[in-house]
Amino acid sequence: MAKVLVVTSGKGGVGKTTSTAALGAALAQSGQNVVVVDFDVGLRNLDLVMGAERRVVFDLINVVQGDARLSQALIRDKRCETLSILPASQTRDKDALTSEGVARVMDELREKFDWVICDSPAGIERGAQLAMYHADMAVIVTNPEVSSVRDSDRIIGLLDSKTKKAEQGEKVDKHLLLTRYDPARAARKEMLSVEDVLEILSIPLLGIVPESEDVLKSSNVGAPVTLAAPASLPARAYFEAARRLSGEKLEVSVPVEKRGFFDWLFKRDA
């Protein structure tokens, strides 16, 4: 049974696209068939972060409007054959997405894949609501920072009221992914801690992704961090988060760099 997962946050720039790519690649590497779908019409970036920007011919809107078949628009990742991307349009405006068209495409994707991961645009407007409408599960990407936490709270409210599941009287399965976390600053009480954010938002924790250079390095070269630097701290956090999404019960820990001799040697090579 396919799972539709929306990666959302309300606030922009907190790591939705990075997390979509990283979680998608992590799930795909475990052998499951995964498609990542960019819903950010007009400001598409998932293709760029995944390194597929020069392979885009047709996009989500072409498929929604019936100008292209789904199979023509899907791009298969060159590094991981169980991973595909459905890009957004860069030129059209977001009103080109119709609710009926999106519903049809989502049904078709559910038949082809084990995971359909929707990268939501920022905001709480129509685009974000279309991205979350069909979701069975939601990953709410939050930075330990006041505006991000507030916006996440709004998005949780929308997930509980404006989704198909909510309309049917069911609940979208919500998970918190705390990104750009700095354990040292949280320890010095200069940053909201994991416990603070969990207490405020009260949804289960999927993972803690530390602030890391590896994330930018990976997007520079157009690869999800779970493909480009699988041994890095953020990648390990995403791999564990992906296992939790698949139903494994794993303790969430704050990721910290071990400073052993072998790690030092390893880092040299990386």
Add this chain to the structure above:
Amino acid sequence: MSFLSNIFARRQQSSSVAKDRLQILLAHERSAGEGGESDLIRQLHKEIMEVIARHVAVDQDKVQIKVDRGSGCSMLEIDVEVPQELNGKRGA
């Protein structure tokens, strides 16, 4: 943070300020709710302000309106803070 500032500046940590501010704000925003209910509260707030303003000058934020939805009964709470000078005037 330096050793000295740890000893001398026993200020409140910024993360706990952030947490407190968020908790107060979100309690307010959640009670306002989505869609219909927040519209109702906005409308009530506006009209109550208009009535009060005919008689006394009251600040926008001195009028608090809250709806608590319970399973048995719901409560509409209207909290108006009246300025000091009014008490004196009416008493005289």
